[in-house]
Amino acid sequence: MTRTLYHLPLSPFCRKVRLHMAEKQLAASLVEEAVWEGRAEFFDLNPAGDVPVLVEENGHTYCGAYAITEYLEEAYKLPPLLGDSATQRAEVRRLVQWFDEKFYDEVSRPILFEKVYRRLMQCGGPDTDLIRLAKESLGYHVEYLSELLTSRTWLAGEHFSLADIAAASHLSALDFLGDISWNQAQGIKEWYALVKSRPSFRSLLLDKVRGFFPPSYYANPDF
Amino acid sequence: MTRTLYHLPLSPFCRKVRLHMAEKQLAASLVEEAVWEGRAEFFDLNPAGDVPVLVEENGHTYCGAYAITEYLEEAYKLPPLLGDSATQRAEVRRLVQWFDEKFYDEVSRPILFEKVYRRLMQCGGPDTDLIRLAKESLGYHVEYLSELLTSRTWLAGEHFSLADIAAASHLSALDFLGDISWNQAQGIKEWYALVKSRPSFRSLLLDKVRGFFPPSYYANPDF
Structure with missing residues (x-):
């Protein structure tokens, strides 16, 4: 059977697994799972009812980004x-x-809950105060990453690693929503451009999410 | 230098690391860190400002339960x-x-935030609605664990594992607060009694937290 990943295109955890597999050149069919619909057959696969879930070629099931990434490394x-x-x-x-x-x-x-999932789940409009607070926090995180990158090529040191993958998974989901002001994130822009131009990133940049339109620079490695 | 664990007695993540080390017979000095005070020297150890942090005998620092437990296994x-x-x-x-x-x-x-950390951080009284909701959820989790234990000796199968340690870490913190009604948790009681009577559990049962008094059965393996 084909290796299959149940996912959601804007979930940072699913993006992490997709990048991780692509770096290891492991192909997989992607199946979008609207987890909020609580499909019974999906609960049989993962009692937590959440993505990512990886079903391997031998039929074995791996649930959750922690189990999946450690499994892929092993x-x-x-x-x-x-x-x-x-x-x-x-x-x-x-x-x-x-x-x-x-x-x-x-x-x-x-940010994802207020802007994306509320709409998909049809549960009211976004709480703009929460979005504002989250964007303030984003500033502190960008500062911390910039500081790390003054003495390192990649986030965890001299080698590209799962740390870069995890960071880029979260940041790219926000970038899709136009929520990263690259002018104010100069300290991480060069690093992000390098990650974004890796072949493993290509499929993420082509994702479509009904009702959402990424900014024009989203898929452009030179932004 | 002595192996040192910076921790908080009721943090499930710190409990997990303590149990994990005790199962491997690794001794460590415990240092309580009031993370909400934001001590600068502690931020130097862990920029996330959170516990657990393990400093090994060779001076190497391991931050966060994920990095620490995977390191201990390796x-x-x-x-x-x-x-x-x-x-x-x-x-x-x-x-x-x-x-x-x-x-x-x-x-x-x-439950921990509303009952414990609000008091320690002096930021208002508990939100009893949130506590009630959390206790309702607890019921569903107990059901799921009971279901697992009908066909397994330990949570993940036939062997005691980090799954049992993680579960017992969270449950024991709630038990300290008297928040587990064992009458309504018969399906997991026998399993919990077995975990609680392991030598690795002893030090957790002796923890003291100023201003909080565990129920009389908390430290009793026959409860």
């Missing part, structure tokens, strides 16, 4: 995206957690 | 707490994520 060694030494791996995972918990809580979850 | 192989096969490891990690994200979001974060 099963498909090349290229390694966690680093070699214990210190390096801990730095990559620290930054992955930074994005998947701290950045998600403070920035990407509120 | 550095100290015995006993293995993630499982052997890819399927087994994915099942353990699926359940760890279940507790550290889903259960935390829906149950342990609101």
Whole structure:
């Protein structure tokens, strides 16, 4: 059977898994899953009812970005995206957690929920105060990343890693919504341009989401 | 230098790391860190300003439960707490994520914030509606775990694993607050009694938190 990823195009966690697989040159069919509809067959696959879910060629199911990314690293060694030494791996995972918990809580979850999921789930208009607060937080995160990048080529050090993938997954979802002012994010722009021009990024830049139109520079590696 | 863990006694993530280290018979000095005070030296250790942070004997620092637990598994192989096969490891990690994200979001974060951190941070009284909602969710989670345990000895299968540790970390913090009605949680009581009577659990049962008094059965493995 074909390797299949159940996903949502703007979920940072699904983007992370897609980039991770593309870096390892693993093809997969993508199936969009409207998780808020609570489809019973999908709950059979993942009792948490959430994406990403990966079904491998042998039929085994992997639920959630944590289980999937660690599995991909263990099963498909090349290229390694966690680093070699214990210190390096801990730095990559620290930054992955930074994005998947701290950045998600403070920035990407509120913005995506207020702007995208409320509309898809038809549950009222966006709370603009929450969006404003999230954008303020985004500024602090951009500052922190810029600081890291003054002494590093990639976020976790000298090698491209899952830390860059996690960061770019969250940032690209916001960029799709036009929520990153690149003028005010000069410190990370060059790094993001490098990530965005990797072949693994191509399919993300072609995503379509009904009712949403990314800014013209979204798919352009020279922005 | 001594291995040191910066922690908070009722943080489920710190409890998870403490149990994990105790299962591997790794001793550590515990240092309580009032993260809401934003101590500058602590930010130097962990820019996220959060616990757990592990400083190893060689001085290396590991920030966040994700980086720490994966590091402990890689550095100290015995006993293995993630499982052997890819399927087994994915099942353990699926359940760890279940507790550290889903259960935390829906149950342990609101209850701990409203009941404990509001008081410690002196920011108003608890929102009893949020506590009520969280306790309702707790009921659904207990149901799901009970269902798993009808066909398994431990949460992820036939072996004690990080899934049991993650679950017990969240549940024990709530139990400290008297928020688990064991009469209504018969399906998980026997499993919890087994976890609670493990030597690794002992130090958690002796924790003191100023101004909070656990129910009499909290430290009793026969409850």
